[in-house]
Amino acid sequence: MERTGTDFIRSMISRDLETGKYGGRVVTRFPPEPNGYLHIGHAKSICLNFGLAAEHEGGRCHLRFDDTNPTTEDETFVEAIKADIHWLGFDWGAHLYHASDYFERLYEYGVELIEKGLAYVDSSTEKEIQDLRGSVTEPGRNSPFRDRSVEENLDLFRRMRAGEFEDGAHVLRARIDMAHPNMVMRDPVLVRIRHAHHYRRGNDWPIYPLYDFAHCLSDSIEGITHSLCTLEFENNREIYDWLLLNTSAPEPRPEQTEFARLNLEYTITSKRKLKALVEEGHVRGWDDPRMPTLAGLRRRGVTPEAIRSFCDMVGVAKANSTIDLAKLDYAIRNDLNYRAPRAFAVLDPVPVVITNYQEGESEVFDAPSFPPDVGKPGTRSLPFSRDIYIDRSDFAEDPPKGYRRLVPGGEVRLKHAYVIRLERVVKDGNGDVSLLECTYDPASRGGATADGRKIGGTIHWVSRAQAVPATVRLYEPLFTVADPSNAEDFRLVLNPESERVLGGAVVEPGAAAVRPGTHLQFERSGYFFADPADSTDGSVVFNRVVGLRDGWKPPALESGEAEQAPRSASPSRPPPSTGEVAGDRGDPRDSLKAPEHLDRYDAMVAAGAPEGLASNLARDAELAALFRGGEPESDGHGGALAKWLVHEVGRARDESGANLEDLVPQALGRLVAAVEAGRFSHHQGRGLLESLLEGTTLEDAAKGLGEADDDGAIDDILSGLMDSNPDKVEAYREGKEGLLGFFVGQALRQADGRPDPKRVSERARALLGS
RNA sequence: AGCCCCGUGGUGUAAUUGGCAACACGUCUGACUCUGGAUCAGAAGAGUCCUGGUUCGAACCCAGGCGGGGCUACCA
Numbered sequence: 006m007e008r009t010g011t012d013f014i015r016s017m018i019s020r021d022l023e024t025g026k027y028g029g030r031v032v033t034r035f036p037p038e039p040n041g042y043l044h045i046g047h048a049k050s051i052c053l054n055f056g057l058a059a060e061h062e063g064g065r066c067h068l069r070f071d072d073t074n075p076t077t078e079d080e081t082f083v084e085a086i087k088a089d090i091h092w093l094g095f096d097w098g099a100h101l102y103h104a105s106d107y108f109e110r111l112y113e114y115g116v117e118l119i120e121k122g123l124a125y126v127d128s129s130t131e132k133e134i135q136d137l138r139g140s141v142t143e144p145g146r147n148s149p150f151r152d153r154s155v156e157e158n159l160d161l162f163r164r165m166r167a168g169e170f171e172d173g174a175h176v177l178r179a180r181i182d183m184a185h186p187n188m189v190m191r192d193p194v195l196v197r198i199r200h201a202h203h204y205r206r207g208n209d210w211p212i213y214p215l216y217d218f219a220h221c222l223s224d225s226i227e228g229i230t231h232s233l234c235t236l237e238f239e240n241n242r243e244i245y246d247w248l249l250l251n252t253s254a255p256e257p258r259p260e261q262t263e264f265a266r267l268n269l270e271y272t273i274t275s276k277r278k279l280k281a282l283v284e285e286g287h288v289r290g291w292d293d294p295r296m297p298t299l300a301g302l303r304r305r306g307v308t309p310e311a312i313r314s315f316c317d318m319v320g321v322a323k324a325n326s327t328i329d330l331a332k333l334d335y336a337i338r339n340d341l342n343y344r345a346p347r348a349f350a351v352l353d354p355v356p357v358v359i360t361n362y363q364e365g366e367s368e369v370f371d372a373p374s375f376p377p378d379v380g381k382p383g384t385r386s387l388p389f390s391r392d393i394y395i396d397r398s399d400f401a402e403d404p405p406k407g408y409r410r411l412v413p414g415g416e417v418r419l420k421h422a423y424v425i426r427l428e429r430v431v432k433d434g435n436g437d438v439s440l441l442e443c444t445y446d447p448a449s450r451g452g453a454t455a456d457g458r459k460i461g462g463t464i465h466w467v468s469r470a471q472a473v474p475a476t477v478r479l480y481e482p483l484f485t486v487a488d489p490s491n492a493e494d495f496r497l498v499l500n501p502e503s504e505r506v507l508g509g510a511v512v513e514p515g516a517a518a519v520r521p522g523t524h525l526q527f528e529r530s531g532y533f534f535a536d537p538a539d540s541t542d543g544s545v546v547f548n549r550v551v552g553l554r555d556g557w558k559p560p561a562l563e564s565g566e567a568e569q570a571p572r573s574a575s576p577s578r579p580p581p582s583t584g585e586v587a588g589d590r591g592d593p594r595d596s597l598k599a600p601e602h603l604d605r606y607d608a609m610v611a612a613g614a615p616e617g618l619a620s621n622l623a624r625d626a627e628l629a630a631l632f633r634g635g636e637p638e639s640d641g642h643g644g645a646l647a648k649w650l651v652h653e654v655g656r657a658r659d660e661s662g663a664n665l666e667d668l669v670p671q672a673l674g675r676l677v678a679a680v681e682a683g684r685f686s687h688h689q690g691r692g693l694l695e696s697l698l699e700g701t702t703l704e705d706a707a708k709g710l711g712e713a714d715d716d717g718a719i720d721d722i723l724s725g726l727m728d729s730n731p732d733k734v735e736a737y738r739e740g741k742e743g744l745l746g747f748f749v750g751q752a753l754r755q756a757d758g759r760p761d762p763k764r765v766s767e768r769a770r771a772l773l774g775s
Numbered sequence: 776a777g778c779c780c781c782g783u784g785g786u787g788u789a790a791u792u793g794g795c796a797a798c799a800c801g802u803c804u805g806a807c808u809c810u811g812g813a814u815c816a817g818a819a820g821a822g823u824c825c826u827g828g829u830u831c832g833a834a835c836c837c838a839g840g841c842g843g844g845g846c847u848a849c850c851a
Contacts, residue, residue, distance in 0.1 A: 762831045
């Protein structure tokens with residue numbers, strides 16, 4: 006219940022709740038087809054639909070399997086989808102449904118349409134139906150079977166169901182309009198013959214409904230109120246509404262609303278392509294940690310909380326967009342920071358010997374599992390000895406500026422242990438560093454210096470004797486370009502380094518003993534997850550869920566050799582429009598096609614309406630009639646009347662749903678004339694128009710409007726406002742001129758809208774300026 | 776070419792009857808720090824695709840452009 010009106014769908018639902026359109030019910034549904042695995046894009050839809058239900062008292066979200074295509078669907082997907090939704094944290098309770106349970110009802114609706122003459126059995130071939138559909142620019146043509154009798158249609162449809170015909174012999178089609186500008190409405194196929202085994206209905210049904218037919222009616226059967234789907238179904242809304250309207254589907258009818266699907270940088274969410282990735286072996290399976298499937302994300306170590314918070318951040322809107330991968334990373338880190346105990350792992354070890362530490366000696370440090378700011382309890386035992394490992398990246402013989410780790414002759418802190426100084430770098434025959442000889446400061450036990458000297462860097466380490474080898478996998482985006490779905494072939498932009506398996510990594514003993522499915526933060530490195538499937542008793546496999554945010558960058562390279570990180574590719578977005586080529590606007594008459602429009606246009610221009618407005622009005626019978634009726638009363642202000650009709654009357658109708666039928670044209674004409682004569686301000690005129698629309702006469706509405714407040718009263722209000730908003734006065738005087746609107750608007754509100762805003766604006770300007 | 780939808784900082788979204796362009800991610804400072812993490816403080820960055828119009832006042836209303844997306848399965 007906590008969030009309402011934050012996005013266009015929630016605003017719509019709030020509105021519906023206010024108007025009581027659905028009797029206060031909010032019933033949504035998530036309708037997956039069981040032919041693939043759920044991915045991050047579905048997560049957005051799940052969070053939306055189940056979230057909406059949870060936000061409203063008595064709200065429900067149904068899980069409905071849209072299983073109308075027997076040839077692609079399977080029970081295993083059903084179970085996987087259910088598991089994924091539960092894992093994400095949502096529950097449909099008793100409301101589990103299957104479109105395949107509605108086949109009988111759907112068949113009856115088909116019969117109903119036939120009886121109404123709104124559907125027919127077409128015996129054309131698939132190819133013929135295609136050919137007759139026309140194209141986006143050409144109308145389609147009627148099928149030769151379009152005018153079959155109701156009896157014949159009924160008989161054929163019954164026999165289709167009885168299984169008398171081969172696949173493709175006939176289809177049931179809606180009888181709408183083969184020349185419809187919306188291709189979806191050109192007699193869409195409703196039902197087809199398919200002698201196939203359905204995973205739930207077995208061989209009971211030789212005919213299957215198509216999406217457009219099944220979906221809206223399934224929604225209706227379940228009492229769905231808000232049917233939310235993605236943008237690509239926008240054109241299908243028309244058939245959705247048509248079917249509900251033309252069958253006995255009860256009111257109130259569900260309504261379809263479309264929102265933009267989730268697109269993520271460097272990620273593909275097409276079922277087909279995901280499938281290819283798996284089947285061609287580019288990944289190890291649907292749950293490969295690099296996959297954007299919920300199974301893959303889970304396997305990688307991403308938590309449901311992180312995904313939910315990500316979806317929350319992303320929001321819901323109608324604009325096509327692509328989300329920055331950094332946003333997902335943020336959501337993951339933000340969750341794991343409080344969840345993952347800290348541990349040390351050296352990913353690329355280089356041996357260190359502490360020469361002044363007693364040989365054979367060792368000690369154990371108690372290190373906290375969480376940093377103080379996370380504030381969770383727990384410690385782990387960290388063995389320390391003369392021989393340790395540190396990460397190769399934590400040493401530099403020739404450090405870049407600002408480097409705060411181990412350098413020759415420099416000190417660094419081994420976290421939770423001692424401060425050490427690098428005395429000698431030992432290299433092997435290839436010139437590679439093979440050993441770092443250091444000395445430690447015994448007085449720095451635990452990490453603090455005795456003399457209070459500052460130690461710039463702190464690094465992690467692992468004692469060599471107790472170090473446990475572990476397999477560590479580093480993940481990066483699966484693709485090298487931000488928009489792989491636009492690539493000619495997504496296979497060509499696969500990132501060969503999407504998974505790097507580190508062989509030589511070592512971890513502290515506690516980390517090696519962790520149960521599969523545990524999250525850890527390897528300090529200064531990232532968040533890791535003990536892979537639940539690949540880890541074995543003896544050895545843990547760690548997946549890097551996401552790296553730590555790295556606040557340090559080496560100073561920019563001189564020669565401008567920018568690093569070629571895979572992510573550096575920018576999404577190929579089109580350049581913004583410059584909007585030039587405005588050119589000349591042409592003759593307004595050109596935009597008018599119908600002869601009656603032209604007639605109206607000519608008449609209005611003759612009566613003094615400007616051409617641009619006249620062409621606008623000419624296409625609107627209602628407004629044109631008002632012009633015709635009001636013009637004689639407008640005292641020769643036909644132009645002004647046209648302006649009012651287009652800008653004020655039209656708006657009142659389209660925006661507030663005002664009914665124009667009761668508007669007396671003559672009154673409107675007199676109103677416009679009065680405003681033109683200066684008897685009312687334009688602002689007051691608007692108020693009068695509102696009254697007129699409600700059936701009040703102009704004379705009644707105008708009563709008491711004449712005595713507009715004088716300047717003195719206006720000034721009083723304004724000074725009051727200035728006194729109570731000194732900060733805004735100052736901001737205005739410092740150049741924030743937009744605040745003028747604040748003062749004018751507030752003053753007008755206080756004065757009940759009576760004074761002429763023009764006057765108020767002038768006075769405000771004068772008073773504020775002084 | 777027809778129909779439908781959509782254009783607000785680098786990215787994603789807000790802006791409650793037209794009245795201070797806001798929030799988050801990212802970026803950059805600085806503080807703090809035994810994680811170059813977290814946290815805290817701050818900054819830069821859009822004048823709302825363009826051009827006109829209406830209005831005292833337009834991201835919002837009107838007109839015309841421009842740009843992007845979707846639609847021509849017996850898939851969903």
